[in-house]
Amino acid sequence: MTQEPNIKVILASQLRDEIRTMRGQGQRLVQISATRLPDEVELTYSFDLNDRLTNFRLVLPGEDTVLPSISEIYGCAILYENEIHDLFDVRVDGLTVDFKGNLYSTSVKFPFGSTKSPRAEPEPAPATNP
Amino acid sequence: MSRTVIPFGPQHPVLPEPIHLDLVVEDEKVIEARPSIGFVHRGLEKLVEKKDYVEFVYVAERICGICSFIHGQTYCQAIETIMDVQVPPRALYLRTVWGELSRIHSHLLWLGLMADAMGFESLFMHSWRVRERILNIVEATTGGRVIFSSCKIGGVRRDIEAEAITGILKEINEIEKDMRDVCKVFLDDSSAKARLCGVGVISKTDAYDLGCVGPMLRASGVSQDMRRLGYAAFMDIPVEPVTRSEGDCYARCAVRCEELLQSVRIIRTALAKIPAGEIAVKVTGNPNGETIARTEQPRGEVVYHIKANATKNLQRFRVRTPTFANLPAMLSILPGCELADVPIIVLTIDPCISCTER
Amino acid sequence: MSYFTMSKLALKWAFTKPVTTRYPFEPRQELAGSRGWLVFTDENCAYCNVCAKKCPTGAIVVNRAEKTLAIDHLSCITCGCCVEVCPKDSLGLIPSHGHSQVTKDHEVFQKTGKAST
Numbered sequence: 001m002t003q004e005p006n007i008k009v010i011l012a013s014q015l016r017d018e019i020r021t022m023r024g025q026g027q028r029l030v031q032i033s034a035t036r037l038p039d040e041v042e043l044t045y046s047f048d049l050n051d052r053l054t055n056f057r058l059v060l061p062g063e064d065t066v067l068p069s070i071s072e073i074y075g076c077a078i079l080y081e082n083e084i085h086d087l088f089d090v091r092v093d094g095l096t097v098d099f100k101g102n103l104y105s106t107s108v109k110f111p112f113g114s115t116k117s118p119r120a121e122p123e124p125a126p127a128t129n130p
Numbered sequence: 131m132s133r134t135v136i137p138f139g140p141q142h143p144v145l146p147e148p149i150h151l152d153l154v155v156e157d158e159k160v161i162e163a164r165p166s167i168g169f170v171h172r173g174l175e176k177l178v179e180k181k182d183y184v185e186f187v188y189v190a191e192r193i194c195g196i197c198s199f200i201h202g203q204t205y206c207q208a209i210e211t212i213m214d215v216q217v218p219p220r221a222l223y224l225r226t227v228w229g230e231l232s233r234i235h236s237h238l239l240w241l242g243l244m245a246d247a248m249g250f251e252s253l254f255m256h257s258w259r260v261r262e263r264i265l266n267i268v269e270a271t272t273g274g275r276v277i278f279s280s281c282k283i284g285g286v287r288r289d290i291e292a293e294a295i296t297g298i299l300k301e302i303n304e305i306e307k308d309m310r311d312v313c314k315v316f317l318d319d320s321s322a323k324a325r326l327c328g329v330g331v332i333s334k335t336d337a338y339d340l341g342c343v344g345p346m347l348r349a350s351g352v353s354q355d356m357r358r359l360g361y362a363a364f365m366d367i368p369v370e371p372v373t374r375s376e377g378d379c380y381a382r383c384a385v386r387c388e389e390l391l392q393s394v395r396i397i398r399t400a401l402a403k404i405p406a407g408e409i410a411v412k413v414t415g416n417p418n419g420e421t422i423a424r425t426e427q428p429r430g431e432v433v434y435h436i437k438a439n440a441t442k443n444l445q446r447f448r449v450r451t452p453t454f455a456n457l458p459a460m461l462s463i464l465p466g467c468e469l470a471d472v473p474i475i476v477l478t479i480d481p482c483i484s485c486t487e488r
Numbered sequence: 489m490s491y492f493t494m495s496k497l498a499l500k501w502a503f504t505k506p507v508t509t510r511y512p513f514e515p516r517q518e519l520a521g522s523r524g525w526l527v528f529t530d531e532n533c534a535y536c537n538v539c540a541k542k543c544p545t546g547a548i549v550v551n552r553a554e555k556t557l558a559i560d561h562l563s564c565i566t567c568g569c570c571v572e573v574c575p576k577d578s579l580g581l582i583p584s585h586g587h588s589q590v591t592k593d594h595e596v597f598q599k600t601g602k603a604s605t
Contacts, residue, residue: 029341030424031450033435044435046422051359053422076341076458104168104487111176185544188567252498262507266519273523273581279567287568288521311497319493 032080069094147483208423221285226363236428285410313387326380344430350377356426451485518583525586532576539570558594
């Protein structure tokens with residue numbers, strides 16, 4: 001069955017060191033996901049070795065915080081980090097391949113809310129009558 | 131030598147789904163590939179805010195048309211873990227049978243598309259002809275050919291009776307003979323081998339470092355299959371991952387052909403061992419908690435990260451599909467290949483772009 | 489390495505019956521469990537609105553005062569939730585494909601038993 005997530009909370013300054021340790025152990029990057037909370041963005045990094053998951057949690061408070069990129073250590077992280085920038089308006093520092101906001105084209109610029117405005121409102125849909 | 135930029139996609143005869151690549155070529159050799167995705171982005175992850183967690187099964191199934199059943203199954207598994215629901219064993223076996231039927235139909239679809247990319251149209255038609263019989267079995271048992279709608283939180287919605295089980299086993303025996311014929315053409319025929327052997331080689335360390343999953347990883351020699359985690363009925367039915375060591379397109383094709391036959395064996399075992407009992411338990415209340423669920427889709431490992439906060443809408447629903455993990459590998463094997471090999475390489479990762487972009 | 493592997497198979501399959509139905513020369517065979525089209529009978533319907541609440545796409549609209557039930561077949565995903573939850577068994581899924589529409593209208597059923605589109 002699915003495993004209980006064992007999540008270790010870390011700070012942004014510890015991120016690169018922890019990821020280098022994972023790389024040294026030969027762990028595979030599984031996913032990077034982001035959640036919008038009322039005042040902050042919470043990131044979860046998951047790694048796998050021999051079918052066991054190890055997860056890290058990072059909380060980015062408020063506005064103008066910068067996420068250090070791990071794409072120099074794990075090259076495949078570029079897709080995840082570009083997506084987080086496009087959907088959540090999080091500035092990522094040090095991307096090896098930067099799409100500059102053009103990975104997804106959406107009608108609303110940052111669909112999951114940006115650090116400037118907590119919730120993005122889409123344009124109202126045209127009224128339909130049944 | 132001068133360089134030309136050739137746009138590949140988003141509409142192209144070999145692509146099942148839209149993806150755009152700008153290929154920088156020098157005289158037929160590809161130097162660089164610049165991707166541009168986002169044509170099928172539907173914003174499904176944000177839909178959790180509108181649909182409650184019970185109805186969301188129908189949205190989760192519709193993330194992709196080819197791998198739809200296993201998306202629904204993984205979603206139900208994740209919510210059942212958060213809410214601590216014990217699914218009855220008969221439901222677990224039924225989910226396994228439908229999951230393996232889904233895997234067979236997906237691999238046959240891919241074999242057809244690969245034959246089409248090679249230009250081998252008659253083999254494409256015959257692969258899909260075999261797939262039609264699988265879809266008939268699926269429609270007779272679940273009601274839909276593509277979107278099964280048979281998983282729900284707490285179990286499954288429909289049962290398969292004993293006479294239907296004997297009918298399915300008989301049908302599978304005949305389909306297996308046709309599948310072996312189709313696989314024999316892929317693996318032995320000289321023109322298929324000339325197009326597939328030695329194309330798009332990826333080494334074992336590269337495949338692991340780039341984060342590949344599924345047949346991409348197994349064809350390079352890494353033995354990894356999420357069915358070993360033991361979800362659904364796989365606790366009772368052990369699965370040995372099918373691996374090859376060459377790491378080229380031929381090896382990936384061979385891994386998928388062998389997985390077809392492995393799925394047939396799993397279906398036979400599951401239908402022989404299926405226990406009697408009820409097919410669902412009633413689930414009430416709201417989920418509260420967080421989990422990460424992983425299952426093995428035909429294309430690889432899919433990861434569902436779900437957070438719930440005791441309301442009827444989930445707080446966060448995040449899907450990491452296998453094609454998303456395989457895309458960096460595709461972009462790394464494109465440079466250095468011939469222009470005519472580009473469709474083979476794009477299709478060898480089994481791209482399901484609607485899964486990738488949700 | 490073998491040559492002409494496909495020719496043997498193509499010859500064999502040229503003389504086997506096709507898997508698909510040769511519609512319209514043969515009639516369409518409907519599989520018994522197939523979820524094709526939603527139908528409604530208003531004999532026992534209590535207009536309780538449970539089907540409309542359960543519908544994931546909002547394809548059913550019930551008006552209790554006027555005793556009408558409207559189904560939007562273009563939004564209906566034939567999931568069968570309304571069929572399972574109806575206390576009077578008034579809704580059902582039949583295996584046929586139903587009829588095509590040229591306008592995006594609901595199919596409205598009025599209590600007298602006559603259907604109008």
